[in-house]
Amino acid sequence: MTDHRTPAETAVRQCLNLAAEESCLVVTDDERAPIAEALYEVAGEITDDAVVTRYPPGETHGGEPPEPVAAAMAGADVVLAPTTKSLSHTRARTEANEAGARVATLPGITDEVFVAGLEADYEAIADHCETVHEQVTGADEIRVTTDRGTDVTFTVGDREFLEDTGIVHEPGDMSNLPAGEVFVSPSSADGTVVVDGTMRPHGLLEDDQAITLEFEDGLVTEISDPEIRETVEGAAEEVGDAAYNVAELGIGTNVGVTDLVGSVLLDEKAAGTIHVAIGDDAGIGGDTEAPIHLDGIVCEPTVEADGEEVTLPRAE
Template sequence: MKMIKKMFMMKSVQTLLKTCLNVKPGENLLILTDTNTIEIGEVFALVGEGMGAEVVMTIMNPTTRHGDEPPRIIAEAMKAADAIVAPTTFSINHSTARKEASNAGARLIFMPDANEEVFLDGSLDIDYFAQKKIIDKVSAILEEGERLSITTNLGTELTMSISGRHAVPQTGICHEPGSISPPPCIETAVAPIEGTTEGVMYIDGAIVPGRACEDPVKVVFREGRIISIEGKEDADMLKETLESYNHPNVYCAVEMGIGMNPKAKIGRGGQLEDEAELGTMHIGIGNGITFGSSIRAPGHCDLVIRKPTIKVDGKILMKDGELYID
């Protein structure tokens, strides 16, 4: 049964290595795994070897949360790689090791909460180049914008300034040195100006890391940071997660992201799908190293809402989850 499943997984793995990462014969391909994701890493290694790459697979103990640093020996290997795939339990994206590897020119696909389902449910089998065209259009609108407002039928009313901030598209296409992406999480994002995020947010999609929400969580932002969290069990989970970091900056808004994967579904294939579903948006809190924010924290969380209406300088970009870009 495992062999049959791996055979089906290989199609998605080949898409990631060939289409997304553009691995070439002779390139140094690093497969970064932990003890929870060894079997997934083995599929990547097998396909990479078949493409003629020089494959090295590393196995570490799982980190404890998103943004934790990998062991130093792995950090050094990352800087020496041409291309990296990181199916791991927790994300390495918001780490110094990842930033240094990107600065050294490594192309990187990171896949936190990696599980077999995400390779089988279709969310990786999309037309990445077609989606890139749409993501680039949305990113251009965010680049030129100054003020964002976000509302939902549940009562979300958020505003923030994005003047002068660069959009950060994650298209799944990592062909240029230093490029990164976390498919199936295809999105574009922008960092709000520090201290400008204001209002109320009702999280009805998912909390990442965490799970899909069973009941809405009410979060209030003042001067760019969360000042209250209300709700049932999901609210308690969010409070406990943020308290565990023991750092004031994990409550700060550092990202406004828009999910752009038409085949991703919240609650199905892992947390990368939870923030990727087309028709959703998320506020990222905590470490803003990836998005151009000056805020640093020991971790990063994403708060996902469904069917938002997003306006840029008063013009509708998304209405009830549907894009308006033409």
Template sequence: MDPRIREHAETIVDHSIELEAGDDLVIQLPAEAEDLAVALHEYAGDIGANPVYLNNSQRAARAYLRAREDDFELPEHELALYEAADAFVIARSGGNVSEKADVDPETTADYNRARRPVQTERLSKTWCLTQFPTSGHAQLAGMSTEEYENFVYDAVSIDWEAQAKFQQQMVELIDDAEEVRIKSGEETDLTMSVAGNTALNDDGKANLPGGEVFTAPVKDSVNGEVYFDLPLYRQGREIEGVRLTFEDGRVEEFSAERNEEVLEGVFNTDENARYLGELGIGMNRAIDRFTYNMLFDEKMGDTVHMAVGSAYPETVGEGNEVNESAEHVDMIVDMSEDSVIELDGEVVQRDGTFTFEDGEGE
């Protein structure tokens, strides 16, 4: 076994989920990530935790979604598993990143609606989403398999204590602010209130790699237009050139240059899928290239991302409404050129450089 896999597992167990003796752990990985599952089981055994291993097969999921003809029902047995669990780990992996490309977006939306209580329960527990490198994701990223392995393991093994300190500077700025403005080029100019809400420091806990500061906007406060100039993969299909227009928090107009029907399926999932649940600011300088993988891409320095759909309850202050949806879809704006982030009218980032970084203004 590659020793970096055991190091990855150790980081998950000790840093991301802080596994303890007696904890009931759900490990949900595809077959391609079996080595990581083995390493996680070894650490769970050493600690005295109780693992359950689920094979997360995209081929099986595709077969089920294409075969089902009647309405989906809440999977009570799956819900019971997560109700009983203390923590869970899930990894993205697999040989074919487009495995579910021929599943109808409306079918996926119906499925997500039925499983929403499962998603809510999982997110209420200690959890970690990570990546196991495979040739499929390497191909998507335009890298050799070895190059992609190095990219992944370099990104998950940084000094997380130092990264947390760096990001904490942005947390404090947002927590002291009431209004955020994101401006980029001629097509993005968006304002939102964050008054009363909380910014969180993603230092490799729930996401590994981490590397962002994120919060929730006040639900009805988002106004303006945004152009997401970096694409995303959704249901095995690439969505490009997304444009959204917000009025009083709601997406009133949308378009995409490619696979717009997939985006429409997201917005048709439920009414709250048309509201913004998250604003995130990428701050991980170790992630220096776009790979068509949101787990990494949203953490890149020089980017911001916004997610339509559900908000993380811990980012929403008392008295503000938590946006609840079966969807949570992140999209990215490149902020490296002709861009600013403003907090209460003061610029805190220009062209990707934060005001608290060395070299600002040079």
């Protein structure tokens, strides 16, 4: 049986820094209850105002939770959300942050990822985030290349690079747990991305499974994988070109992730990788709303900020 105690302690005490006078809401669904109970148990040792709310798993990542859950999120000081489908890119999460809540989402969290990703020193991860952030902040263009064929240039525009450090100590702070990335919602992208790490719904990709994404003027124009293409086209029937939007460029900084495991939540944080997302970016500094946010992880990239190579952290 998996011991959830240590990672739960890290999440509640180090990452969220829950205090005795604060309220804590753990949002979960029927498939993530054991992890939620571990978080609740630790929170309940700190504050008398700890609650678990549970609902059936959502249908899509970025789908809104039931209204009573959204209202409870906006009323809490601290929110932890181990859910099957991601609440990161939802109005409920955004509105909770705007109301002052500190929020940590744990989308698709599994026992393996919970233990592997949260038995880490998040103060050290925050330092790696800061080092990368300093190198990319202020750049107009970010170019990413790999030996597998990736050659893509992202236009930053007026968007800001953000840090997902896992340290969620100030009102309105938000992090994905496990954490460890520097990311931006670029204003545009042109070129080729060859995803050779992890991408939903396939998980960890084999050598012959690499997925090619072609971008032009900020939209993905070609997707080599039929299943992912069908997902994006289905979303486009609802929201049009928003489904094809280049939503995110992220740079992994979690040096504790030594191997990819097939979970986007963990693998996108791996130091020495980058990831690119398609779809919704409204919750991360962009202005596009879509019912999808699909991340693909790219291994062993070279990253340049306005022509200067960025020094990436590496797994310990």
